[in-house]
Amino acid sequence: MCGRYSLSKSKIELEERFQAEMLPDFNPRYNIAPTQLLPVITSQSPKGFSFFYWGITPEFGRNKPVAQKLINAKAESVHEKVSFKTSFKQRRCLVPADGFYEWKQLGKKTKIPYRFTMRDDELFAFAGIWEEYENINGENHHTFLILTTSPNELVSEVHDRMPVILNREDEKKWLDSYTEEKELLAMLKPYQAEKMLSFTVSPMVNSVKNDSPAIIKRTSPMDQFGNYTLFG
Template identity: 60%
Template sequence: MCERYSLATTKQDLESRFEAEMLDNFQPRYNIAPTQLLPIITSESPRGFSHFYWGVTPEFSKNKPVSQKYINAKAETVHLKASSKSAFQRRRCIIPADGYYMWKKVGKKTKIPYRITFHDKRLFSFAGIWEEFESESGKVNHTFSLLTTEADALHQDFGDRMPVILERDQEKIWLDKFKGTDQLLAVLHGPDAGSMTAYTVSQMVNQINVDAEFLLKKTGPMDQFGNYTLFG
């Protein structure tokens, strides 16, 4: 499961890396969470950034938890399940990021947050699908889900799933409206585990309302009470 990521870059770097135009203002984001309005690139408009809600809109999630099924979809079955088959065929997207957070369980109630990035800190993208729906008020909303796959050696400490990360050539395939199922599924395996690194970060990342640059920095692993642990 992937439920938090970062996009700590500039509008100019985003446009350059993804060869797409961003008409909206953009500020670096250090602690992105579900229900937020975020930049993505869709197969319908690959030359420009769109802004969709991750998982569900804030109104939909009010006073109730956001289900994992809204924010993540399994890459192995995305082309088969009734809930995602149509989106896989017609509404694919990539989600720009420069890192993401996962939690290592070290006790019954203790989880240590880690940040995962490429060794060279480069921008990359997650594979995703998106949906369009009309709210009760008649407003058209757009949401996206991030695809996950089986955890590799780097991610196994954090659970059995990891986000699907695309290389540049894979992004073009994923956004190509004319690619077939086999070609699309072939890019959903994730990068070489040796190309990425994980390090402990502040427990403040657990607070969705904290969106600050210090969250990116490596810190000593601490438990939920602020005590240093022996787990790194």
Template identity: 65%
Template structure:
């Protein structure tokens, strides 16, 4: 599962890394949350960044029975579910990020947030699917979901699921509209454990309004109430 992530890079870094043009202004993001408008790269327009909303909400959908908190989709079943089949085959996207958060439960009332990044602290891309919906005002909004997979060894100590992070060489395949289903499914795997590290961060990340460099800094493990804990 993925409910928060970061993209603490500037526009120029992202354009260079993904070889795509970003026409709209962008400021580094440290605490991206569902329903927010963020950059993605779609299979329809692989040479540029688009800005889509993360997740599907009833406010976007007109005469569609959609979930209020639909933000992730399991990669293991994406090709089997009718609700995702069209997007899986025709509307795939890359979701640029440089870290994601997971919460470690260490008691009934204690959860410690961790941030996971690549060893080189470089940007990477989640595998995603996107769609468009007509609002009640008749406007078209674009949304995306993040694909998840089983956790690698590092993340499994915190949570049993993680976002699908594509290998750089697989990003073009994910955006290729002619790619076969077996080829697509073969790249939806856990990110290599030896390419990733995680560390505890402040429980300030629990609050969406906290979107500053402070939330990505390594801290002593604290619970959601700000109390230091012995669990690391």
């Protein structure tokens, strides 16, 4: 799964990379978590960043509380599942990021957080889908989720799933409403391991309350209690 990621680049860097306008008060994020309001790019508004909540409510399950929302969908079945297939066909989005986190399980109590980035530390985009839902107060909100796939060789050392990272040349096709389903599904594959890096980070990332530049820095391996470990 993908349950945490970062978007630590500046407003200018985001606008140049995605050729889209960002809100003037955007601040870099180092520890993004589900239920937060976050930037995405949709085919309806490709020239500007929209802000949607991370966590999608299936069409058949409206008015559910935030805690019951889904945050990921499996790429292998997203075109078939009742809860996702309409969004997959009609409401796709790019989710900008510059890194994501996974936790390596070492024994019953030890988990080591890892950060995954591009080798050149550049921005990239997850494949996402979005929809509009009505909350318990009758208010409309836009939400998104991130598609996941089997891990590449790098991520498989830590986790059995990874987010779908689109090749840059596929980003416009992913948003294009005329792209055929067969071509869309072909994009949903593990990203090339040789283009990525992984390293351990501080267990501060475990708490969504922590959102500072210190979180994305490489550190010696520590478990969730802050104890140093010999494992990397």
